Amino acid sequence: xxxxxxxxxxVTRVEGxxxxxxxxxxxxxxxxxxxxxxxxxxFEAMVRGRPYYELSHITSRICGICAVGHAxxxxxxxxxxxxxxxxxxxxxxxxxxFHGEMLDSHVLHTYYLVAPDFLGVGSVIPLVNTHRPIVExxxxxxxxxxxxxxxxxxxxxxxxxxxxxxxxxxxTEQELRDMQARLVDARADMDETVALFSTLDxxxxxxxxxxxSLQKDDEYAYIDGRIVTTDGFTYPxxxxxxxxxxxxxxxxxxxxxxHNRESYMVGALARLNNNFxxxxxxxxxxxxxxxxxxxxxxxxxxxxxxxxxxxxxVEDAIEIIDELLTRGIQPEQPPEVTVHAGEGVGACDxxxxxxxxxxxxxxxxxxxxxxxxxxxxQNMANLNADMKALLPQVLDRPQDEIRQLLEMLVxxxxxxxxCSAHYLKVEFV
Amino acid sequence: xxxxxxxxxxxxxxxxxxxxxRVVEELQRRTLPENVSLLDGGTGGLGLLSLLENxxxxxxxxxxxxxxxxxxxxxxxxxxxxxMARTEHALSxxxxxxxxxxxxxxxxxxxxxxxxxxxxxxxxxxxxxxLSAPVEAAVPRLVAAVLRELQS
Numbered sequence: 001x002x003x004x005x006x007x008x009x010x011v012t013r014v015e016g017x018x019x020x021x022x023x024x025x026x027x028x029x030x031x032x033x034x035x036x037x038x039x040x041x042x043f044e045a046m047v048r049g050r051p052y053y054e055l056s057h058i059t060s061r062i063c064g065i066c067a068v069g070h071a072x073x074x075x076x077x078x079x080x081x082x083x084x085x086x087x088x089x090x091x092x093x094x095x096x097x098f099h100g101e102m103l104d105s106h107v108l109h110t111y112y113l114v115a116p117d118f119l120g121v122g123s124v125i126p127l128v129n130t131h132r133p134i135v136e137x138x139x140x141x142x143x144x145x146x147x148x149x150x151x152x153x154x155x156x157x158x159x160x161x162x163x164x165x166x167x168x169x170x171x172t173e174q175e176l177r178d179m180q181a182r183l184v185d186a187r188a189d190m191d192e193t194v195a196l197f198s199t200l201d202x203x204x205x206x207x208x209x210x211x212x213s214l215q216k217d218d219e220y221a222y223i224d225g226r227i228v229t230t231d232g233f234t235y236p237x238x239x240x241x242x243x244x245x246x247x248x249x250x251x252x253x254x255x256x257x258x259h260n261r262e263s264y265m266v267g268a269l270a271r272l273n274n275n276f277x278x279x280x281x282x283x284x285x286x287x288x289x290x291x292x293x294x295x296x297x298x299x300x301x302x303x304x305x306x307x308x309x310x311x312x313x314v315e316d317a318i319e320i321i322d323e324l325l326t327r328g329i330q331p332e333q334p335p336e337v338t339v340h341a342g343e344g345v346g347a348c349d350x351x352x353x354x355x356x357x358x359x360x361x362x363x364x365x366x367x368x369x370x371x372x373x374x375x376x377x378q379n380m381a382n383l384n385a386d387m388k389a390l391l392p393q394v395l396d397r398p399q400d401e402i403r404q405l406l407e408m409l410v411x412x413x414x415x416x417x418x419c420s421a422h423y424l425k426v427e428f429v
Numbered sequence: 430x431x432x433x434x435x436x437x438x439x440x441x442x443x444x445x446x447x448x449x450x451r452v453v454e455e456l457q458r459r460t461l462p463e464n465v466s467l468l469d470g471g472t473g474g475l476g477l478l479s480l481l482e483n484x485x486x487x488x489x490x491x492x493x494x495x496x497x498x499x500x501x502x503x504x505x506x507x508x509x510x511x512x513m514a515r516t517e518h519a520l521s522x523x524x525x526x527x528x529x530x531x532x533x534x535x536x537x538x539x540x541x542x543x544x545x546x547x548x549x550x551x552x553x554x555x556x557x558x559x560l561s562a563p564v565e566a567a568v569p570r571l572v573a574a575v576l577r578e579l580q581s
Contacts, residue, residue, distance in 0.1 A: 038556060039442075039556060041556070042556035042557075045556075045557075046442060046556070046558065058442070061440055061441060061442045061471070062442065064440070064471055064472030064473060064474055064476075065474070067471070104476070108474075108475060112475065124533060125532055125533060125536050128533070128536035128537055129536070132537075135533075135537065136537070139478070139479075139537075142475070142476070142479065143479050146476055146479055155468075155469070155471070157470075157471035157472065157473050157476065158469055158471050
């Protein structure tokens with residue numbers, strides 16, 4: 001009889017968040033739980049009573065990694081509620097900004113968290129000694145993505161120039177040209193990235209689930225569109241609650257979601273499974289090198305799908321800048337907003353999956369009701385189901401190996417755990 | 430003196446974690462020397478590295494920190510004076526903070542600007558806006574301390 005007792009405690013800076021507690025006796029899973037960021041529970045309290053124009057600035061603070069994602073979903077919800085239609089230039093700039101954040105988040109996740117698992121080191125710090133060029137490349141890509149976000153919307157973690165209907169600050173054509181040159185230069189880094197990740201020995205594990213993402217007719221969807229699932233369902237984003245079906249689970253403060261099956265997955269792999277044909281040709285080449293095509297059902301490959309998306313974002317950003325330069329940057333002001341009562345839903349596919357913001361406004365444009373569903377909460381039931389399926393397959397392995405495999409599985413989802421709590425613990429020496 | 434920056438780190442939606450940005454907000458109402466930039470570092474994590482590598486001669490950071498004092502009390506220190514708890518191989522990139530950014534810079538042998546850190550003991554960290562009373566009460570003293578530091 002195998003008796004394994006594993007408890008992987010997430011090093012939190014705030015109590016009450018993310019632990020994996022896996023307790024296995026006699027080959028049976030007794031407990032398998034994981035707690036995630038609690039932001040959605042407090043979402044309404046953050047925004048209720050605040051005027052419409054403050055919401056994106058407040059909610060962009062929820063997550064230091066997805067500030068642009070939250071701001072964009074927030075703005076779309078507000079714009080849909082108040083009948084504001086952003087100009088084509090605004091839409092292009094938002095997409096460009098989004099690509100910057102996607103690149104930023106994916107490079108951090110794949111290089112700093114995923115790669116060390118495969119390269120036999122505990123974290124990115126020892127990686128400096130063993131694989132310095134890899135770390136330098138990651139930092140270079142990270143700088144590029146941060147500068148791209150800063151060019152469009154102010155600082156990445158605080159996209160202050162993004163506002164209802166448009167931007168309060170516009171990049172100059174020279175800035176766009178300089179950024180485009182750096183993106184073209186980054187193609188070589190992308191090639192190296194694909195080469196690196198295509199050599200990794202991904203754990204063998206298949207578990208098909210329902211993959212859910214946004215979809216658009218004319219492009220690989222990140223902002224707006226409709227909700228689609230690999231089980232053949234399609235919904236307008238206003239009907240997001242029919243997809244997310246949130247429910248409380250006894251051992252977690254986070255609500256879990258399910259749709260057509262016991263769980264579903266959102267994120268890069270779900271997007272790739274739904275929208276593969278719309279990836280940039282270079283991203284499709286990367287997918288082929290990484291062994292990805294629809295339908296990929298190994299959740300560990302979510303990280304590989306992120307690499308594919310990095311290539312897509314670089315290429316698409318180059319093309320968006322072409323389009324902006326051809327059109328010429330117009331000195332647009334955000335449109336006047338006529339305040340009235342209304343409700344709107346904004347949806348974006350942020351790095352970790354589909355994010356929904358939902359607001360109700362009163363006659364004065366004050367938010368009176370709000371809801372937010374983050375990707376990590378949607379993935380929790382699926383991660384749990386993956387763990388339950390994976391454990392029996394690996395129970396005969398040494399405990400350390402099981403622990404590492406479970407941690408790697410969690411990392412593959414890159415959950416938003418104690419996101420935005422970062423405070424220092426200091427010991428004087 | 431070359432370019433200087435005051436960077437407030439933290440999240441205003443998480444109670445006293447927002448003390449850094451709060452101090453920066455106060456400083457924005459003051460007239461400061463032209464060579465001083467005020468930055469809201471948010472919860473930049475490893476992104477703080479590129480923020481620090483911006484050609485500053487000196488950077489003053491204000492961050493919530495467990496310095497073993499009563500809430501609102503703060504300690505001035507430089508990175509070489511302390512050992513900062515670092516996140517070991519984390520489950521999420523959302524964990525990274527100033528200590529991780531500095532450790533990475535150190536491993537890479539990056540030349541960072543001269544740094545002074547004001548670590549403020551938080552009282553309440555959680556999803557709520559605004560600082561707790563003892564930390565809010567410390568803001569004027571923190572602002573004064575940062576201003577003195579800028580003049581030194």
